[in-house]
Amino acid sequence: MTATDAPTPARSAPHICDVLIAERAPRLTRSLAWPLVRPVLYKLLNYRQAVRMADAVRPLSGAAALDYMSNLLDLKVSVMNAGRIPATGRCLIVANHPTGIADGIAVFDAIRARRGDAIFFANADAVRVSPRLGEAIIPVEWVHDKRTREKTRATLQAA
Known part of the structure; x- marks a missing residue:
């Protein structure tokens, strides 16, 4: 298992990836459709891999x-x-x-x-x-x- 394949740990504050997505698509992320669209979009964007990469380079x-x-x-x-x-x-x-x-x-x-x-x-x-x-x-x-x-x-x- 590589660093980018490891499970994403639970956290209380929004991850920087979530913050950046919200800043780039504020209308979408605040819309009522966001909970429905988010899983599809996250899959297309390889969200979990992006989170693991961000966590790996942070320190x-x-x-x-x-x-x-x-x-x-x-x-x-x-x-x-x-x-x-x-x-x-x-x-x-x-x-x-x-x-x-x-x-x-x-x-x-x-x-x-x-x-x-x-x-x-x-x-x-x-x-x-x-x-x-x-x-x-x-x-x-x-x-x-x-x-x-x-x-x-x-x-x-x-x-």
Whole structure:
């Protein structure tokens, strides 16, 4: 049995996965239909696996959390022209990631052999799931209502 196959322990407070779902779909999660829709949606989203992954990375260091996700996803990544990435000094790599976290992990996998010092701009919610991810990412607030001048300034200063 792997860490992501283990039973989910009982808890009193909402799990961070539930909090994030409610923040992303407030109308749905507050609707009368939610108790009926939730089991189907959770199955489609592999909710139990997501909860186990979140629980597994929560206590890890930033680097260990990225390594854990890399090993778990086991993406097959090939890199062309990696030598164009400077091995030292300042470097900014801009990468689109239309499918979410797997894309970020693919970029991590692609450049980590060349740049062990890489730090990534990433959704600030990642730090809510795994607080020490702040060691490996620069949190960016994506929720418009949570953005403040101070948070934007902190993001830019961290870069």
